[in-house]
Amino acid sequence: MKSRYGTVDAVGVSERVAKFAMRSIKGVSKTWGLRKVVSMMDLTTLEGKDTPGKVAALCRKAITPHVEMDLPHVAAACVYPAMVTYARTCLTGSPVRVASVATAFPAGQSPWRLRIEEVRRALAQGADEIDMVINRGAFLCGEGGRVQEEIATVAEVCGSATLKVILEVSELETLDNIRAASFLAMEVLRPGDFIKTSTGKTSSNATLETHQVMIEAIRDYFLATGVPVGMKPAGGIRTAKQSLQFLVAVKETLGDAWLVPTRYRFGASSLLNDVLRQLEKERVGAYPASYGFSESESAY
Amino acid sequence: MKNRASPRKSAPRSAATPRKPSPRELIFGGLWDYDPAPETADPRIDSRYGLFIGGRFVPPRHNKYFASISPGSERQLSEVAEAGSEDVDAAYRAARRALAGEWGRMAAAERGKVLFRIARLLQDRSREFAVAESLDGGKPIRESRDFDVPLAAAHFFYHAGWADKLDLLAPGCAARPCGVVGQVIPWNFPLLMLAWKLAPALAAGNTVVLKPAETTPLTALKFCSILQEAELPPGVVNMVTGAGATGATVVAHPLASKIAFTGSTGVGKAILRQLAGSGKKLTLELGGKAANIVFEDAPMDQAVEGIINGIFFNQGHVCCAGSRLLVQESIAPEMILRLKRRISTLRVGDPLDKNTDIGAINSKAQLAKIRRLVAAGVAEGAKLHQPSCRLPQRGFYFPPTLFSGVEQSHRIAREEIFGPVLSVLTFRTPEEAIEKANNTTYGLSAGVWTQKGSRILLMASRLKAGVVWANTYNKFDPSAPFGGYKESGFGREGGRQGLLEYCHLQPMP
Structure with missing residues (x-):
């Protein structure tokens, strides 16, 4: 399976991404990049303690990230299936999309019928986008075909909704596995669907390395088939500086056509406030006071 | 002299009719330009x-x-x-x-x-x-x-x-x-x-x-x-x-x-x-005229990076530069496409800008030598590829350059250019790769790209070069002896x- 999709050398990938992290993004290009990051954000809350009130606050922030800055709205609000109905109520009439994780996120270790049923429920309650997890157990025991069939079925159920396929890269572990899983997913995705790094629920999440392997897979698949698949790194991207490094990787690997929210997303909760803090610094010329923007993941 | 025209000359574009990229090509345009980011430390140079x-x-x-x-x-x-x-x-x-x-x-x-x-x-x-x-x-x-x-x-x-x-x-x-x-x-x-x-x-x-x-x-x-x-x-x-x-x-x-x-x-x-x-x-x-040898099972993207680093590092002013790319014939077209795409994202310009990938050619004389050898490559029938990058008005600059269809006998395959110019040749078998790699008056360095460990050892023992890098290039350490x-x-x-x-x-x- 792996040799079919080509191999990846981990040392070489680390060297490649180190160069992205070295790009110096200042002035106008920094502001442009950060505004783009805001518009590409899937503002996320995925906690056991999520409540309708918390989701409502998240949605207000999604529509208006900052009251004094003239900023774009974020791309989507991402919640658990049980919260979709509240998010839908808050976001109806706004351009912000409702995204829901499904398929027994994050482990995916539930019977298939329950996983697919969860997708149907989330859609029925008004989700515009579904973030599914792949069957890592099946992948690691060599049943790539089953992984692919499940993704294909979820894509079919999604209909006009956007599908994002979470590979959970930290559990696939090797870069060869990540490349193979990216292709397995892309081969059954529709133009405009996404592949996504992580759930954010394991010890390691999106890194520039795993991200690079996935966007190179997206590039190779696009050049071979003409189908543009989107990319969503998620988990672990907490600072504005990090987000710009990911965006640099996209600019220099996939090119300008992927610098849009329809082809690129950031899955993040605390990132938005750091981006706002940096934008405020660019606007005013000085960093706002430490209490100006919360660094807590659950404060909106 | 039939291949004299460079891509820029052969495809004149007017502002009114911008060339549309084919739907399957990537766009490396100016949507998000990086601002100049010059390093500002005082070099403290006496007059x-x-x-x-x-x-x-x-x-x-x-x-x-x-x-x-x-x-x-x-x-x-x-x-x-x-x-x-x-x-x-x-x-x-x-x-x-x-x-x-x-x-x-x-x-x-x-x-x-x-x-x-x-x-x-x-x-x-x-x-x-x-x-x-x-x-x-x-x-x-x-x-x-x-x-x-x-x-x-x-x-x-x-x-x-x-x-x-x-x-x-x-x-x-x-x-x-x-x-x-x-x-x-x-x-x-x-x-x-x-x-x-x-x-x-x-x-x-x-x-x-x-x-x-x-x-x-x-x-x-x-x-x-x-x-x-x-x-x-x-x-x-x-x-x-x-x-x-x-x-x-x-x-x-x-x-x-x-x-x-x-x-x-x-x-x-x-x-x-x-x-x-x-x-x-x-x-x-x-001097050197190192062979960078890429087998069909190599990790492609990392090989591309290694080739780019091998030849464009320090504008190619490197005695161990991987200036001859020997690529297995089965993957040669794909490799050339990838290299062309990659060099179009290299940033040529002000050496002091932290985002510059390729700086200035060291001297006017060296620039003239590079131009002479590139002209010789075109005249001998190799195919020239250069990205349409804008070079600074003043100073000595040369765009990253790739020659495909190069033969062993071409001057650009034999002489050290000492500039950002890569000559691409092909081979079919490991034995042919060794023969071509060693067929040079030089022997400073070589690179081997393959997933197969035994082949790395074979190549390292047969290549007549002072250093052989495997799945990497241009790595140095004070403890590693270097010479030719x-x-x-x-x-x-x-x-x-x-x-x-x-x-x-x-x-x-």
Whole structure:
């Protein structure tokens, strides 16, 4: 399976991404990049303690990230299936999309019928986008075909909704596995669907390395088939500086056509406030006071 | 001459009818341009430098100076003394005095401390030296900051440790210094080559007369202040600046007991003839035309990066540059497509900009040589690929260039271009790859890209090259000996082997 999709050398990938992290993004290009990051954000809350009130606050922030800055709205609000109905109520009439994780996120270790049923429920309650997890157990025991069939079925159920396929890269572990899983997913995705790094629920999440392997897979698949698949790194991207490094990787690997929210997303909760803090610094010329923007993941 | 037209000439575009990219091509346009990000540290370059002889700067006997310009802007940076034969003689006499004086009597551990101090002082002033190196030589600040200066410091650290352990160099033998060493270094890595030369010479207890290249003398001259601050005794290191004539005087001087030269094969041959019968020890590190060999099972994207790094690092002004790409025929079209796409994202421009990937060509003369050889490649029928990148108005610049359809007999496959020009050739079997890779007058380095471990070992044992990199390229370490086969020279620099070149071995009873 792996040799079919080509191999990846981990040392070489680390060297490649180190160069992205070295790009110096200042002035106008920094502001442009950060505004783009805001518009590409899937503002996320995925906690056991999520409540309708918390989701409502998240949605207000999604529509208006900052009251004094003239900023774009974020791309989507991402919640658990049980919260979709509240998010839908808050976001109806706004351009912000409702995204829901499904398929027994994050482990995916539930019977298939329950996983697919969860997708149907989330859609029925008004989700515009579904973030599914792949069957890592099946992948690691060599049943790539089953992984692919499940993704294909979820894509079919999604209909006009956007599908994002979470590979959970930290559990696939090797870069060869990540490349193979990216292709397995892309081969059954529709133009405009996404592949996504992580759930954010394991010890390691999106890194520039795993991200690079996935966007190179997206590039190779696009050049071979003409189908543009989107990319969503998620988990672990907490600072504005990090987000710009990911965006640099996209600019220099996939090119300008992927610098849009329809082809690129950031899955993040605390990132938005750091981006706002940096934008405020660019606007005013000085960093706002430490209490100006919360660094807590659950404060909106 | 049928393939003369470059892509820019053959596809004139008017503003009214922009060429639409094909739906399956990637767009590397200007949607998100990076702002200029110049490194602003003060390079602290004096307006005029004399010769560093006997521990201080002195004017040249004939009072002649030449300008040192920045290849990135063609602006004058400083005026540098031209050393005549009397000056070189004064430098050698100072070096001999130092050998007989404090330095020669100094305990080995103390010598080591001086080298440690030099290494630390260079680290302390690394940004300043990086900016000076990029200004003077044209290399991107990212490389001078992350490669040249740190590695130069690493060489001093490494050899500082050796200073009091010379008895371990060759068991059963005492290692004595050669005496006064004459060193002539090139313009591609001015400070790093200085470190490669000075660190082992000093660790072994020699004294030195060193001539930096005439286009890039400034970091060597700035380095003299580090030598002073580190309290290296006067006369242990003397620097004489000038062009080829000065170098010839340094090499010919009767007080020199060893000559170390890094530079072109032509000059190396002349030195070899000149020194025949003189009894002087000699090491030569000369040109190269390295083969970077990519097998069909190689990780493609990392091979692409390795090829790009192998040839465009330091504008291709690298003696071990991977200037001949040997790619297995089955993946050649795909590889060429990927390389073309990758070079279109390289940023050519101001060497001081932190986002620059390819800086300025070192000199006008070198730019002319690159243009000549590229024209020869086109004339001989190879296919030229260059991205349509905008080059700065002033300064010496050349776009990253790729030639496909290159034959073994083409000049661009045989001669060292020493510029950002890659020649792509193909092979079918490992045996053919070995044959083609070794079919060169040079033998400095090679690269092998494959997933198969056994093939890496096979290739490494069969390639006639001083260093063979596997699934990587251009990796250096002070402990790794570096040097060539055939017309790439002889002797090694770095590691135990490199240090031995600066010692006379005496059997111990």
